[in-house]
Amino acid sequence: MPQKKRIMLRKSLATGWLLLFMSYSPDNHSSEGSFSHGHGAHVHGSASLRIVLDNNLLFIEFDSPAFNLVGFEHEPANEAQKSALLTVKQALDSAELLFRFTPTRCRREKSDIEVPYIAEHYENHPRSYQHDHVDIHANYVFQCARAEKLKTISVNLFTYFPGIQEIRVQWIFENRQGVAILTADNPGLKFD
Numbered sequence: 412m413p414q415k416k417r418i419m420l421r422k423s424l425a426t427g428w429l430l431l432f433m434s435y436s437p438d439n440h441s442s443e444g445s446f447s448h449g450h451g452a453h454v455h456g457s458a459s460l461r462i463v464l465d466n467n468l469l470f471i472e473f474d475s476p477a478f479n480l481v482g483f484e485h486e487p488a489n490e491a492q493k494s495a496l497l498t499v500k501q502a503l504d505s506a507e508l509l510f511r512f513t514p515t516r517c518r519r520e521k522s523d524i525e526v527p528y529i530a531e532h533y534e535n536h537p538r539s540y541q542h543d544h545v546d547i548h549a550n551y552v553f554q555c556a557r558a559e560k561l562k563t564i565s566v567n568l569f570t571y572f573p574g575i576q577e578i579r580v581q582w583i584f585e586n587r588q589g590v591a592i593l594t595a596d597n598p599g600l601k602f603d
């Protein structure tokens with residue numbers, strides 16, 4: 412398939428994927444002490460993963476309060492805090508360390524990491540971060556060799572970010588869907 416056509420196909424898949432979640436998301440509730448940020452409740456200690464498998468393409472969307480990953484959410488006050496944000500961005504970009512797939516192999520095709528205060532976007536739109544809480548987002552697209560064989564995803568985020576106590580997962584796997592809560596003691600997402 413020509414490259415251009417493939418990219419367009421991916422784009423339309425990704426759009427379908429987002430629509431799927433918009434109709435499916437249970438986020439339309441608010442609980443005390445939490446802060447809704449479009450992707451769900453902002454609760455320190457808790458992060459979320461949305462996972463969609465569509466043919467051989469696996470989409471993973473990660474959202475977390477910045478607090479879980481760097482320990483603060485305000486604008487960086489010094490060089491150390493600025494570099495902490497950069498380090499998190501690099502770590503999230505190392506998708507092959509963060510997710511392990513068994514028994515099939517999935518290769519990262521694309522990732523898009525959004526960390527507050529260091530993006531170019533922020534230089535141009537500093538006002539967009541003027542609230543008390545900020546999130547960190549990461550989107551990944553993997554290409555799996557034999558997606559139908561995928562049984563488990565080991566999520567290593569707890570190892571790299573001890574501030575994450577739980578990850579709430581929503582997944583759609585062909586015509587099945589489910590939810591799970593992962594913890595450091597139970598970091599494996601099983602599809603069977």
Ligand SMILES: [Zn+2]
Nearest residue numbers: 476484544545
């Ligand atoms: Zn917060």
